[in-house]
Amino acid sequence: MVGYVARRLALAVGTVLAAALISFLLAHATDTSPGAVRLGVNGTPERVAALNEQLGWNRPLYEQFGDYLGGLVRGDLGTSLIDGRSIAADLAARVPVTASMALFATVLSGIVGVVLGVTAAVRGGRIARLITTGSGIALSLPAFWVGILLVYVLSLRLGWLPATGYVPFATDPAAWFRSLLLPVLTLGIGGAAVIARTAGAGMREALAQEHIRTLRAMGTPEWRVRYVHALRYASLPVAAVLGIQFIALFGGSVIIENLFALPGLGQAGQIAAAASDSPALTGVVIVATVVVVVINLLLDLVVAILDPKVRSA
C-alpha cells in the first residue's frame, strides 16, 4: 500500500515536471520572442532586443528553467506578456470554474455510465444492443456540436437554462449551478457513453468469472451476486477509466468553455495561445496538469481501497 502510493506520488511529480519542461521548451522553440510579443507592432528590433535581454531571454536555457522551477515552488508563475497581470492570481480564479465543471461531468458520466453499462450487462438482449449502439454514437459526437444542440433545445426552445455566461459561486450558488449545468451535460454525454462501455464490459467479464458461479452454486440471491459481488469486481476498471476520463474532460473543457463563455483555464489557454503569450501558456499547462494529477492521485487511492491486492501489497 505504502509502496503503491509512493509510486503514484512519484509519477504525479514526474508528470508535473514533464509538463513544465515541455511547455518551457515550447516557449523557446517559437520563432518570436517575449520582447516582440510584449511590444507588439510598436517594437523596433532594438527595443525588442533590449527587452529580451532585460527579461533574461538570452541566458542559458538550464538557468532559465531552474529559475522557472524555483518560482513554481514559490507559487510564482510570472506575469503575462500582454497585460502584465500575475499569471498565478489569474489562474487561481479560473481553476475552480474548469475543475468544478470537469469534476461534475466526471461524476455525472460515472453515475449514468455505470447504471447504463450494468443494465446492458445484466439485462442483455435488445436493451443491451440499444445501450451499446447508443453509447457508440454518443461517444463519437463532437462535444462542441452537442453543446450547440443542447443550447438550442434546453435554452432557446424550452427556456430551462441560461445559454451562456458564468455566475460565481459566491454571488449566487443557485445561479452558479444553473450556469454550469449545460456545459456539464455537454461534457457528460460523451463521458457517460465511455463509462457505459467500460462498465458494461467489466460487468460482463465479472459475471463470467468462476467465483460468480461459485456464488450461484451456493444459492446466493441473484441481487447479491450482481450488485455486491460482480459490481465490486467491475468497479476496478471503471475507476481506472474515470481517471482517464477526467483528463479527457479537462482537455475537452477548453472547447466547451469557449462555447459557453466560461472564464476557466481553457479560455485562458485559448487567449494565450492566440496571443503567443508564452508565460501564460506555460502557467495554464502546469496548473491544468497539477489539477489532473491530483484528481488521478485521489482515484488511485480509491482503487487502492477497492482492490485487496493493492491494499495488502
Next chain:
Amino acid sequence: MSLLPPDESDAVVTEPAPPVHQRRGLPYFLRRPGGLFGASWLLFMLVASLSAPLWRPYNPAQQDTANRLALPSGDHWLGTDPLGRDLLSRIFTAGTEPLVASALTVLVAFTLGLAMALLAAEHGPRVERVTSRLADVAMSLPGVIILLAVIGAIGVRIFVVMSILGALISASVYRVMLGVAKSVRQRLYVDAARVNGLGSLRVNLVHVLPSMGTIIAVQAAQLYAIGLLIVSGLAFLGFGPSEPQPSWGFMIQDASRYVFTSPWLMVPTGLVLALTVVAANELADAIASRGSVASPVRRRKRPPVRTPAPGTTGAAATDPTSLLEVRDLHVGVEDGPALVTGASFDLQPGRVLGLVGESGCGKTMTARALLGLLPDGVSVSGGSIHWQGRDLVGCQERELTAVRGRGIALISQEPMVALDPMFSVAYQLVQPIRRFRGVGKAEARRIAAELLRQVGIVDGARVLKSYPHQLSGGMAQRVCIALALTGQPELLIADEPTTALDVTVQAEILGLLRTLVTDTGLAIIIVSHDLGVVADICDDVRVMYAGQIVESGTTAAVLDDPAHPYTMALLGANPHVPEGEPVPARLASIPGTVPPPGSWPTGCRFATRCQFVQEACTTPFPAVPAHGVGTAERSGTVLCVRVDEIHDEGVRWGAEPVGAEVAPAEGRPADDPAPNAGAAR
C-alpha cells in the same frame, strides 16, 4: 472529446485473435452493418473531399449576399452560410484537411508507439520500466492544453500540431501493443524462429507484427476518430485554416453564433463531422468483433422446457433410499447439438460416485445440470433428476436456488479463481452461514472458524482475515470445501477438485473428502479425468464417452475388469501403476480425439477410435449388463455390442507405436485436460 480511447485501451484483449479461416467474399468486419457503414462512409468522405474541386457546384469562397443563411434549395442543396456561401461546397472542400491530418496523427502514434512497444518487449524489463514510465507520464498530461501551448509557440501549423498529438497518443498505443507483443513473443513459434537464426527485426516483422494486425486496426480506427474530433475542436477555437478557407470546426463555431436565428446552419456540418467520427468508431467496433460474440446472450429467466427425448419418459423415483436418481438425462445446446444423451445413475447417502472420461465427453455438463447451472444457451432437454423425491428438471429458478448450497453444493476445478478476489475469506464464509443457518455475525464467525478446522486448516484466524490471492492452491481448495459445507449439504459435486493442484496436495484433498464422507455421511459426485482419483476415493464409477455413459459399475469391478474398450483404453493410458506390478514398457494411447457434439457416429460413438471396431458397431444397440449379476444397483452395464467377444476373451487394449500416441490438440477445450495427456507426460 477524449484524448485516449479509454475503454478499449483497457478492454482490448491483449491476446491476439486466433487466425480465422478466410472465407471468400467480404472481409468479416464488412459483414456487420456497422463495419459496412463505417468503411463505406469513410471511403465516400475521402473520395468526395479529395475530388471536391472537380465537382463542387460553387467556389467555397463565393459569396451570395442576397441568399444568406438560406435553407436547402435546388440551388444550394444544403443551404448557405452567413455570407451566402454554399454549404455543400464548403463542407466537402473542408473535408480533406481533417481526414488527412487525423491520418497523420494515427501514423505518428503507431510509428512511435509500436517501435517503443517492440523495443520494450525485445529488451526486457529494464528498458520496459523506462518506456512504461514515460508512457504513464504522457498519458497523464492534458493533451488538448499541451496542443494549445504548441500552437502558441509555432502558430497554426496543423500538420505539425497533429503530429505532436500523435506523439502524445503513442503512449496509449504503446500500452496496448506492449501487452500484445509480450504475449506473442512468448509463443513457441517466435522462439522457434529465433532458434532458426532470424534476426530480431525480422522476427518482429515476420512473426510479431502480423499477429497484432487486428488490434492495430481497431486502435487505429479509434485514434482516427479522436484525431477528427480534436482537429475540428481546434478549428472551432479558431486554430484552423484561416478564412475564407472553410473548416468544419469553424463552420460549427459560425453556426453557434447564429443558433438563435438560423438553427439549420449547425445541422449539415455537424452531421457530416459526427457521421465521420461515428463511422471510424463503428469500423473499430466491427474489426474488434472478430472472435467475440456478436451480442451478449440474455440470461435465461424461464425454466428450461421439459421435452422428453424421443422414446423415453421421465421415470418416477423408484428407490426411496436414493438421495439422487438421474434418469435418461439429456442436455443440449438450445437449437443445437446434444451434449449429453441418456445418462442415468443413482446415488445413496454416504457414497462417492465418479464420472470419468476425456474432456468433451459431457461429464461436467452432467454434473452442472444437477445444480441447474448450465452455461447460457445450454439446457436440459429431457429426462429427470430426482432429488429427495422431487424432480429438479423444470423447477423454477427460485426452487433450484433453495436446493443449491443447502442440498447440493459444488466445489470447482480452479480453487484460485473460485473465491471472490475482492472479499476476505471471513466475509465469504460468514455471509452464507448467516443465510443458511440464520445466526448472528459473531456466531457465524465462530462457525466459519470451526469449518476451517474441519477442513484441516490449522491457523484459521489468519486464513479468515486473508484474501484469496494470499492463499495457496491447496489452502484455497480447503476454503472452497469449507464454503461448500456452510449449508450442510447432503451432496457435494466436485468438478475436477484436484486437477489444478500439486500431487502431494491432491492426496491431502482427497483424504479430506474421504474423511468428510465417513464422518458426516455426505455423498459426493467426483468429475475427473484421472482414474487414479477414481480408484482412490470412488465407490461407483460411470465412464462417459461422447455424451453417453458407456460403462457403469462399482469402482472395483470396472477398474479391475473393464468391459468396454474405451475403459480399457483409459486404463491402458493411465500412467499409475498398481503396487507390485511391473511398469509397462510402453503406455497405450487412444488414437484421435473425442468427436465434437453434433458429429457423433450412429451406433457406437467410440467406433471411430476403437481397436476392435467391426461392422456391427455402426448400428444402434442397447446397453447390456456386465460385471456379473447382483442387485440392480451393484451390477453394472456396458454399452458395447461386442462385449462378449472382447471382454470374455480377455483381449487387452494394445499399446501404439511411440510417436502416434499424442493426439492432436485442436478442438479440445483448453480448460479441461484430456485423460490421455498422462501418456505424454
